[in-house]
Every structure is written in structure tokens, then in C-alpha cells.
Amino acid sequence: MKSEMTRRTFLQQSSLVIAAATFSNSISLFNASLARGASSLPFKPHAFLEISTDDTVTVWVGQTNLGQGTHTGIPMIIADELDADWETVQVKMALAAEPFKSPVWHAQATGGSSSIRHRWDLLRKVGAAARQMLVEAAAGKWGIDGKKCVAREGKVLHPDGRSLTYGQLAQAAAKRPVPENPTLKAPKEYRIIGTPRKRLDIPEKVMGKTVFGMDFNVPGMCIAVVARPPRYGASLQSYDEKAALAVKGVVNVVPLEGRVAVCAETTYAAIKGREALDVRWSGASHPDLDDDAIDAVFKAHLEKSGAVAEKRGDTAKALANADKTLAQSYKLPYISHAQVEPINCTAHVEKTRCRIWMPTQGQTATQSTTAKLTGLPVEKVEVMTLPAGGGFGLRGEQDAVVDSVLLSKSLNRPVKVIWTREDDFANDRFRPASQCNIKAGLDKDGKVIAWSHKVAAPSVMSRLMPQAVQNGIDPDAVHGLGDMPYAFTNLNVNYAMVDLPITVGWWRSVGYSVNAFAVESFMDELAHAAGKDPVAFRLAHMEKGSRAHGVLSLAAEKGGWNLPVPEGRARGVAVTACFESFAAHMAEVSVGEKGSIRVHRIVCAIDCGTAVYPDAIRAQAESGVIMGLSTAFYEKIRFSDGGVKTANYDEYRVLTISEVPEIEVYIAENDLKAGGVGEPVFPSVAPAVANAIFKATGVRLRELPFRRELLVKSG
Amino acid sequence: MVTLTVNGEKKQVDVSPETPLLWVLRDNLGFTSVKYTCGIAECGMCTVLINGEAQRSCVVSVKDAEGSDITTIEGLPDDHPVKVAWIEKQVPQCGYCQPGIMLQTVDFLSRVPNPSEAQIAEAMDNVICRCGSHPRMKKAIRLAAEMTAKQGG
Numbered sequence: 046m047k048s049e050m051t052r053r054t055f056l057q058q059s060s061l062v063i064a065a066a067t068f069s070n071s072i073s074l075f076n077a078s079l080a081r082g083a084s085s086l087p088f089k090p091h092a093f094l095e096i097s098t099d100d101t102v103t104v105w106v107g108q109t110n111l112g113q114g115t116h117t118g119i120p121m122i123i124a125d126e127l128d129a130d131w132e133t134v135q136v137k138m139a140l141a142a143e144p145f146k147s148p149v150w151h152a153q154a155t156g157g158s159s160s161i162r163h164r165w166d167l168l169r170k171v172g173a174a175a176r177q178m179l180v181e182a183a184a185g186k187w188g189i190d191g192k193k194c195v196a197r198e199g200k201v202l203h204p205d206g207r208s209l210t211y212g213q214l215a216q217a218a219a220k221r222p223v224p225e226n227p228t229l230k231a232p233k234e235y236r237i238i239g240t241p242r243k244r245l246d247i248p249e250k251v252m253g254k255t256v257f258g259m260d261f262n263v264p265g266m267c268i269a270v271v272a273r274p275p276r277y278g279a280s281l282q283s284y285d286e287k288a289a290l291a292v293k294g295v296v297n298v299v300p301l302e303g304r305v306a307v308c309a310e311t312t313y314a315a316i317k318g319r320e321a322l323d324v325r326w327s328g329a330s331h332p333d334l335d336d337d338a339i340d341a342v343f344k345a346h347l348e349k350s351g352a353v354a355e356k357r358g359d360t361a362k363a364l365a366n367a368d369k370t371l372a373q374s375y376k377l378p379y380i381s382h383a384q385v386e387p388i389n390c391t392a393h394v395e396k397t398r399c400r401i402w403m404p405t406q407g408q409t410a411t412q413s414t415t416a417k418l419t420g421l422p423v424e425k426v427e428v429m430t431l432p433a434g435g436g437f438g439l440r441g442e443q444d445a446v447v448d449s450v451l452l453s454k455s456l457n458r459p460v461k462v463i464w465t466r467e468d469d470f471a472n473d474r475f476r477p478a479s480q481c482n483i484k485a486g487l488d489k490d491g492k493v494i495a496w497s498h499k500v501a502a503p504s505v506m507s508r509l510m511p512q513a514v515q516n517g518i519d520p521d522a523v524h525g526l527g528d529m530p531y532a533f534t535n536l537n538v539n540y541a542m543v544d545l546p547i548t549v550g551w552w553r554s555v556g557y558s559v560n561a562f563a564v565e566s567f568m569d570e571l572a573h574a575a576g577k578d579p580v581a582f583r584l585a586h587m588e589k590g591s592r593a594h595g596v597l598s599l600a601a602e603k604g605g606w607n608l609p610v611p612e613g614r615a616r617g618v619a620v621t622a623c624f625e626s627f628a629a630h631m632a633e634v635s636v637g638e639k640g641s642i643r644v645h646r647i648v649c650a651i652d653c654g655t656a657v658y659p660d661a662i663r664a665q666a667e668s669g670v671i672m673g674l675s676t677a678f679y680e681k682i683r684f685s686d687g688g689v690k691t692a693n694y695d696e697y698r699v700l701t702i703s704e705v706p707e708i709e710v711y712i713a714e715n716d717l718k719a720g721g722v723g724e725p726v727f728p729s730v731a732p733a734v735a736n737a738i739f740k741a742t743g744v745r746l747r748e749l750p751f752r753r754e755l756l757v758k759s760g
Numbered sequence: 761m762v763t764l765t766v767n768g769e770k771k772q773v774d775v776s777p778e779t780p781l782l783w784v785l786r787d788n789l790g791f792t793s794v795k796y797t798c799g800i801a802e803c804g805m806c807t808v809l810i811n812g813e814a815q816r817s818c819v820v821s822v823k824d825a826e827g828s829d830i831t832t833i834e835g836l837p838d839d840h841p842v843k844v845a846w847i848e849k850q851v852p853q854c855g856y857c858q859p860g861i862m863l864q865t866v867d868f869l870s871r872v873p874n875p876s877e878a879q880i881a882e883a884m885d886n887v888i889c890r891c892g893s894h895p896r897m898k899k900a901i902r903l904a905a906e907m908t909a910k911q912g913g
Contacts, residue, residue, distance in 0.1 A: 247851075
């Protein structure tokens with residue numbers, strides 16, 4: 046806390062006046078208040094919070110707005126501790142800066158459902174410190190003891206009924222020291238946290254005024270598309286520069302390492318210019334790489350010895366002594382983020398600074414990438430995060446940063462690099478495919494006494510955080526295995542790192558999203574093998590009173606697990622624990638004669654500690670269900686001839702409205718530390734549906750996307 | 761030179777006639793609410809109203825749009841029932857797909873003023889929303905229909 050406060054003081058003096066940028070569309074997106082006259086200097090006790098003399102409370106947010114609700118949730122936390130009048134609160138996106146870094150990761154990034162859970166204490170302290178300073182300022186003006194004053198809805202109240210608004214107190218409060226340990230509210234005192242609020246960013250989105258990265262425009266800018274290798278390992282052989290330059294609007298053709306950029310005055314000209322470029326590429330490094338070859342590589346890896354990721358008890362011995370053993374394999378494909386706004390980045394490299402405008406999920410990474418390319422110090426890289434049209438983990442990647450910075454440097458003007466949809470599918474950093482073999486033993490009472498899990502998957506962290514990969518273990522690849530919510534005495538987790546040229550990256554819920562399908566499907570198989578009810582069987586392997594136990598019980602209770610199932614339908618459940626939260630899903634499905642699956646209803650229960658912004662939690666839970674069903678039914682990237690075959694949405698179906706079931710969301714009520722939301726609501730969707738399909742048909746679907754042909758009744 | 765009528769205003773642009781309307785609206789005229797996503801009329805994010813009919817501007821040439829009334833989301837009044845319903849039901853997440861989806865809704869409700877759940881699902885099944893705002897979309901379409909009925913009656 047002490048270093049944090051020291052940093053705040055430093056910030057008050059320096060980085061709060063980060064240079065303002067001029068935007069062609071006149072939106073003010075910068076973290077500064079330069080326009081104000083000296084007589085109305087705002088009160089800014091922390092980079093997060095500014096109170097103007099006109100009573101406006103501005104919360105500066107460093108987290109990316111991907112529509113997840115944190116641009117309202119974060120202001121709600123600060124405003125509650127501040128005792129602000131919610132009607133006066135506005136939110137603004139800040140330039141990337143030190144105080145917006147995660148206190149856990151020491152980097153500014155939006156991912157891992159971390160926006161609030163990493164800042165739970167910090168955000169409350171910012172609000173509480175400002176409130177204390179305002180109260181002290183009022184007490185000083187009135188010449189009374191601060192303890193006699195009360196802060197309420199944007200005012201400090203005198204015991205005699207007089208009051209001063211926060212705006213009236215701003216300048217006096219600004220002169221007071223920032224308290225080291227302000228008193229935080231007790232949860233029962235919350236007036237804004239946990240209440241229904243309208244999202245602050247929605248009106249602009251509905252009016253079409255939100256400027257996403259693709260929409261950004263800065264004077265003098267040109268737009269670039271880049272021809273990239275169409276197959277892994279293909280190198281640039283030749284291209285027709287003249288033909289591209291002959292396209293009206295094309296201004297430059299710039300070769301980069303192993304790729305070529307076409308820069309134009311308009312996006313369409315850049316795209317047409319690239320078509321005219323007629324680039325010739327060499328063959329692929331893995332010319333035989335296709336879906337079947339990839340499958341064979343995974344299968345071969347499952348035969349390898351691998352590395353030990355978790356070893357608890359004596360699994361081999363327990364398996365040998367088991368009353369019954371069960372062994373099964375599960376398989377998941379590479380999938381795309383398929384976020385709707387294609388990747389893009391606008392950069393302007395100048396002599397003494399570089400400005401970046403981008404819907405990035407990785408501000409610190411973007412700053413360091415740019416610093417390396419330009420030779421500028423990190424603090425001279427001004428990253429303005431624009432609203433993102435989806436992200437799901439892909440937007441921390443630096444490809445478009447590299448290209449736009451190199452091009453701006455070369456052309457000496459601002460350059461916006463955009464990916465077409467085809468570029469996006471071809472160059473995505475996919476969610477890793479995965480295959481696993483699991484073997485477990487039951488004792489004669491039907492309890493799991495041993496679980497042996499072998500998973501083969503590519504490694505995300507080897508590329509993005511190599512220092513985290515130790516002894517052949519990518520921690521992300523085994524998430525949800527060693528830390529599954531069941532208390533098994535004997536557990537072996539073994540990991541074989543698959544090495545293929547296909548690049549993989551973070552994808553919503555990362556390792557959990559993959560491994561939960563196998564774990565929760567196999568738990569269901571075990572329950573049936575033991576002749577037990579799937580909910581009771583899971584609960585029997587959890588610590589009573591644990592949050593996982595609680596959330597599964599909540600889903601079962603609210604979903605009516607023990608009540609009769611409507612005619613023709615069947616139910617399945619699954620549960621996961623991740624990102625400091627707990628979630629369970631119950632699915633209700635019916636299956637037609639020809640293998641058609643209809644999901645009628647999904648019940649989601651989540652325990653994410655203090656529910657800061659319940660409506661956003663519900664929205665995220667709806668989102669998790671729909672994306673989960675989409676991966677269960679459709680999503681799979683296809684490969685052929687050494688490269689990515691899937692090119693556009695016509696070949697990559699995502700779930701649409703006619704297949705969206707009734708979704709019910711139940712939020713566990715407690716006042717624990719706020720946990721993650723966006724990611725925990727995803728992993729248990731697909732297995733809950735697979736488990737319901739088994740209950741309906743007796744057919745176990747062990748592969749994503751589901752192979753519906755397995756459900757067609759023969760004869 | 762091509763002359764377009766966008767939200768009731770005439771605009772002249774110097775582009776070749778086969779240029780997709782999408783890019784002219786975005787790059788030449790600054791209507792960035794019309795979104796680029798797939799470029800092959802699969803997703804519905806570039807939808808505009810052409811003489812009141814929802815069309816995907818990525819596959820309409822600027823020449824074919826000449827002489828028609830083009831409406832983007834900015835062309836609907838702020839208190840249009842679809843906009844009001846979209847805010848009331850808190851539909852958008854990232855929001856990128858919403859202007860196109862809302863314009864398709866305007867066209868749909870003009871033809872089917874009191875749609876059933878099944879009609880909504882059928883009419884809106886050809887658009888993509890990756891965030892999963894569909895449950896709220898359904899509610900907002902119902903609300904917009906009710907509001908329109910009240911205004912009309």
C-alpha cells in the first residue's frame with residue numbers, strides 16, 4: 046500500500062499531464078485535463094479518479110472496453126466508496142500508464158477475467174481515500190471535526206443540515222494528503238455495488254457513435270493491408286509492385302520481412318492493390334499438414350512419456366486395486382476467436398514519440414513492442430486503447446502493432462494496418478487443439494480413488510511467456526486438471542507438448558475451456574458407471590461447504606435437477622472452478638431421430654464473490670452459454686496443404702439466434718472478494734450439453750464439435 | 761462522380777462505380793457505424809437500409825445505390841423505438857454488430873409489426889453476434905414492436 050501511495054503522489058505531479066492527442070473526430074480520449082483553466086483545476090487524488098468543480102466525477106479506466114461491462118463496473122466500485130452521486134459519474138479510457146498496470150501481473154492488459162479481481166482493493170481504496178479527503182476539506186471549511194460530517198451522494202453534510210458538493214470541495218480536497226489507509230465500507234453499506242445500473246457505454250454504441258479501432262481516423266493517415274504467407278513457412282518469391290501502384294488510391298508498396306504491405310488512401314484501394322500485387326510464395330514448410338496429419342501428430346504425442354504436471358498419492362497402485370476402472374479419450378479442435386472486428390492498429394511514429402491507437406488487450410506489450418522497433422523509451426509510446434469489437438484473448442497479439450509501426454516509420458505518416466476477414470482467419474492465434482486419455486478407478490462404493498490424465502496439446506506460453514514453462518510443463522495447457530474442483534487422493538497429470546507450426550494463443554478461459562470438457566464429461570461417465578446421480582456423484586467428491594459444492598448445488602436447485610424432466614428432454618450438468626470464481630451449468634436437451642440436437646434451456650450458476658455489477662454478470666453468462674454452444678456444435682478450423690483452409694464465416698459457423706435456448710442465470714450471494722466473470726461462465730457449457738445428450742440417447746460424444754452422425758439411429 | 765443520398769442528404773463522391781457501398785460510406789463519407797466484418801454478405805454488420813430495405817452494403821456497388829435513399833443508424837432519430845428498446849434491454853456487449861442488426865430489425869418490424877418468437881428467430885438468423893447478445897436482442901425486438909404499436913395507435 047505504501048509504494049502504491051508514493052506512486053500516486055508521483056502521478057499527481059507528472060504523468061497526469063500526459064500530452065493530449067488531437068483527434069479528427071474530436072472525441073477526447075486522453076488522460077489529461079489540459080483544457081481547464083487554473084482556477085478550476087480538478088481534484089485528482091489518483092490516476093483513476095478526477096472530480097471537477099462542476100461536480101462531474103470522471104473515472105479513468107485502463108482496461109480495454111470489449112463490452113464486458115468493466116467500463117461501468119470499475120466506476121461503480123470507485124463511486125460507491127466515494128459516495129458519489131451516480132448521475133454525475135462518467136467513464137473515460139486512459140492512455141496506457143503505470144498506475145493502470147495490474148498489481149498482480151505488473152502489466153497493463155485485459156484478460157484472464159482480471160480487470161476487477163486484480164484491483165478489488167485498489168479501486169475501493171481510491172474511492173475511499175477521495176471521500177475522506179473531501180470530508181476533511183468540508184470539516185476544515187466549517188471548522189468542525191471531520192467525524193461529525195457525513196458523505197452522501199456527492200455531498201458532504203454538516204450536522205446542522207448544511208452541505209457542500211464534491212465540486213465545491215474539490216479544490217480544498219486537492220490540497221490534502223492522500224490517506225494511506227482510508228476506511229473501506231462494510232458490504233452492507235454498499236449503495237452502488239450490486240445494484241442495477243445501465244451500462245455507461247451502451248447509448249453511444251446504439252447511436253453508432255462508438256469509434257472502434259477499424260473506424261479510427263487521424264489526419265494524414267493511410268491504410269495498409271499486408272500480404273502474409275498463405276502457408277506455414279512459405280517465403281516471399283516475387284510480386285508485381287507496378288500493378289499494385291496502378292490501382293487508384295494506392296500510394297506505396299512496402300516490403301517487410303517475409304511480407305509486403307500495400308498502403309492506400311482508402312481501405313478498398315489497399316485491398317484491391319493487394320489483389321493486384323500477385324504475390325508468389327514458395328511451398329510450405331509442412332506441405333502435408335492437414336486435418337488428418339494433425340490428428341496423427343496428437344495421437345503420437347499421447348503415446349510419448351510426457352512431463353509430470355501433477356502427482357498426488359500413488360495413482361498406479363490405486364488403479365490396480367480399484368473395484369472398477371474406466372478409460373476414455375477426448376478430442377478438441379483448433380478454433381478461432383472469430384471476434385467480429387478484424388485486427389487493426391494505427392501508429393504514428395514521430396521523432397520524439399510514437400502514438401498508437403488500437404483496440405488492444407495488451408497495453409504494456411504494445412508499448413514495449415513499439416519501443417523496441419522505434420528505439421524510443423517506453424514512456425514516449427502513447428497507447429490509446431480504442432473500444433474493441435470483441436477480442437476473447439486475441440487482441441494482446443502484436444502483429445498489427447509491428448506492421449503499423451514499421452510502415453509509419455518508413456512512410457513518415459500515420460498508418461492504419463487492417464486485417465481483412467480472410468487475414469483474420471488465416472493469421473489468428475488459435476485456441477490450441479487438444480487430445481487426452483483419462484483412466485480412473487472406482488472403489489466398491491462408487492467413489493473415485495484414482496485419476497490418471499494424459500493430455501497432448503500445443504503450448505501457448507512457450508511463445509508468449511516462455512519463462513513460465515518449466516520442466517516441459519505449460520501451466521496453461523494443464524489448467525483445470527491439477528486444480529479440478531474434486532478432492533482426489535491419487536491424481537496423475539501428464540502433459541505432452543505438441544510442436545506444430547500452427548500458432549496458438551489465449552482464448553476465452555484458456556486451458557480451462559479445453560480441459561473442462563474432458564474432465565466434466567469423464568466425471569459423468571464415472572457417475573453412470575458407478576450407478577450414481579451425476580450431481581450427487583460430483584458433490585460426493587467435493588468438500589462440503591466449498592464454493593464449488595455450493596455453486597453446483599445452486600445450479601441443481603434452481604434448475605430443478607431433482608424435479609421431473611419435461612417429456613422428451615434430458616438433463617446434464619458440469620462444474621468448473623477458475624479465475625477465483627466457480628460456475629456450473631445445467632443443460633436441458635432433446636435429440637431427434639436424425640441426430641438433430643435441440644438445447645431448450647441452460648441454467649448457469651456463478652459464484653464470483655461480491656457481484657459488483659449483476660446485470661453485466663448476467664450478460665457475460667449469456668455470452669458464455671452462447672459461445673459454449675457454438676464451440677460444441679460448430680467451431681473448428683480446418684487445415685490443408687500446409688496452411689489454414691478456413692477463410693471466412695461461410696466456412697466457420699457460429700451459433701445464431703434460432704439455436705439460442707432459454708438461459709437462466711443465478712448469482713451466488715456473498716460478500717467475498719470479487720472474482721472473475723467472463724471466463725468462468727464458459728468452460729462447463731459444452732460438457733453439460735454432452736452429458737445431457739448422453740442421458741437422452743445413451744451415446745457419449747467425446748469430441749468437439751459434436752459429431753451428430755453418431756446420434757443417428759440406425760434402423 | 762457518384763451521387764448518393766444518405767440519411768436524406770445528397771453526397772457526391774469520386775469513386776469508381778463498382779466500389780462496394782460499404783467502403784464509400786465508411787472511407788469516403790465517414791459513416792463508420794457501417795461496419796466491415798466479412799465482406800461476403802455472411803454476417804450482417806454492414807447492413808444499411810436502401811429505400812427501407814435491409815441490404816448488405818459490402819455486396820452492393822455504389823452505382824447500384826445511386827438514386828436510392830440510404831439510411832444508416834445515424835439516420836434514425838435518437839428516440840426511434842429500436843434505439844430506445846436496445847438501450848432499455850441493454851443489448852450490446854462489444855456493440856460492433858449492433859447498428860447492422862438494428863437496421864435489419866427496423867426493416868423486419870416494418871413488414872412484421874407484431875412478430876412471434878419464431879418469426880424473430882427466423883428473420884434474425886442470418887446475422888452474427890459473437891458476444892452472444894441474442895437473448896436481449898429478442899427482448900428488445902419485442903419491446904420495439906410494442907412501442908411502435910403504441911406510437912402508431
